[in-house]
Amino acid sequence: MPNNSTSNKIVVPAARQALNQMKTEIASELGMSNYESLDKGNLSARQNGYVGGYMTKRLVEMAQRSMGGTTTR
Secondary structure (H helix, E strand, C coil), rough: CCCHHHHCCCHHHHCCCCCHHHHHHHHHHHCCHHHHHHCCHHHHHHHHHHHHHHHHHHHHHHHHCCCCCCCCC
């Protein structure tokens, strides 16, 4: 089982800004318009999970498109 401190490292450090932007956009779509300034510790696990889950879904869709696959929405 991977250690959490190593499993969450960004493989491509230059992608950090794009991932943070994606996180902010997704949070806004989910009704958390001031996500960057929110204390994430005060959000429920469900709210934080939604943001991470939608990020994962969108990243998988992007990977599938780049590999020539199709996605459904």
